[in-house]
Amino acid sequence: MIDINQNKTFGFPFSVESNGRIIGSGGDDAIRGKIIQVLFTAPGERIHNPEFGCGIFNLVFEPNNDILAAAVEFTAAQALAQWMADEILVDSVNVESRDETISIEVGYTKRTDLTRQAVNIQFR
Secondary structure, eight states: EEESSSSSHHHOSSSEESSEEEEEEOHHHHHHHHHHHHHSSSSSTTEEEEEOOOOOGGGGTTSSSHHHHHHHHHHHHHHHHHHTTTTEEEEEEEEEEEEEEEEEEEEEEETTTEEEEEEEEEOO
C-alpha cells in the first residue's frame, strides 16, 4: 500500500471529474505530482527519456533496513535535483525505515516564490 499524505487525490498531470470532464492540475498540486512522478518512475521506463526517474518501486522488495533508507535518500535526492531543478530546490530527503514501513519526506523550496513545502510518502 502506498500512502501519499496530502489530503488530495493523486491526479497528475490530470484527473477525471465525476461528470467525465478532464481537468489539469497546477501550482502546488502540479509540483507534488511531478515529485511523485520522478520518484515512482523507474529509469528506462520512458522510451524517449530513459534516464528519467528514480525507481523507488525497484527497492520495495529489498530488506527494510538502514542501508535501504540511505540508498533511497541518496537516489531520491539526486533524481529530484536533476529532474526538478527548474521548479524546486530540494532541501531534504528523509527516509525512515521501521518494521515493514518506509516513510519518505521530501522537503523543498519552490523557486517561484521561495515557499517551503513537503511531500510525505509511506510504503507498507
